[in-house]
Amino acid sequence: DDAPMSVSRRRPNILITGSPGVGKTCTAASIAKTMGSDMVHVNVGKFAEEHKCYEGRDEELDTNILDEDKLLDLLEIQFQQLAAANKGIVADFHVCEIFPERFFDLVLVLRTKTETLFDRLTARGYSERxxxxxxxxxxxxVILEEARASYATEIVHExxxxxxxxLQSNVQRACQWCDQWVADHT
Ligand code: DAT
Incomplete structure (x- = not known):
């Protein structure tokens, strides 16, 4: 299961992770847009929703309970298809520890200050709880520690x-890193 998938890939796969509201979707979409058709944005939360990868609902936390097995089975197929088409992936998700290590070559953990996150989650209409x-x-x-526990230290960046x-600086650095990855793997 942990065989490196990267040997057969022509483009890198990146995971953008962090708590809800830190800017994962914005950042991932912007990286994919900047990289053009070489990199495809996969919003994993949206993917889970579209494919109904839920086991139920946690009413107290106002959130769906993820069916991890179903999600991973479907994602594996999606990732393989994209790799076969020589596309890299910029995935974004607030959980990072469920994926096989071989899925990703770089894991960016976005961090946001408390006051700023408070404003973003309020704007999103989250309940106080x-x-x-x-x-x-x-x-x-929590997510930073999960990322550090799940992936090689050198690929995890906070x-x-x-x-x-x-945001702009993170996108620019990620794009430069992608170009370098491609140069190193051809
Ligand atoms: P996430 O996918 O982590 O839940 P998002 O990409 O939906 O977060 O962004 C949440 C909100 O915050 C959205 O209105 C855009 C804004 N935002 C994200 N990153 C930002 C940044 N670095 N600077 C300012 N605003 C940002």
Whole structure:
């Protein structure tokens, strides 16, 4: 299961992860847009929704309970098809520890300051409870620690995502990294 998929891929796969509201979808979409048709954005939350990868609903937390097995089976097929078409993937998801390590060559963990995240989650219309659960997870750096526990240290990078300048800088760095990956693998 952990055989490196990268040997047969022509383009890299990136995971953009972090707590809800840190800017994953914005960042991933912008990287894919900048890279053109070489890289495809896969919004994993949306993918799970479209393919009904849910086991039920957690009413208290106002969230769907993920059917991880179904999601991973379907994603594996999707990723293989994209790799076969020589496309790289920029995936974004708030969970990072469920994927096989071989899926990704780079994992960016976006981080946002408490006050900024508060404003973003309020704007998103989260309930007080859901907002505070998510802010607490960000303060406790839950996703960063999960990423560090799930992937090789050298591929996990923690980056700030507070301002538009941060967003632009993260996108630029990721695109440069993609170009370098391609140069190193041809
Ligand atoms: P996520 O996918 O992590 O839940 P998002 O990409 O939907 O987050 O972004 C949430 C909101 O925050 C959205 O209105 C765009 C804004 N945003 C994201 N990243 C930002 C940044 N670095 N600077 C300013 N605003 C940002």
């Amino acid at each position: 859901k907002r505070s659960e998510n802010m607490e997870a960000e303060i406790m750096q 980056v700030p995502s507070n301002t538009v300048a941060d």
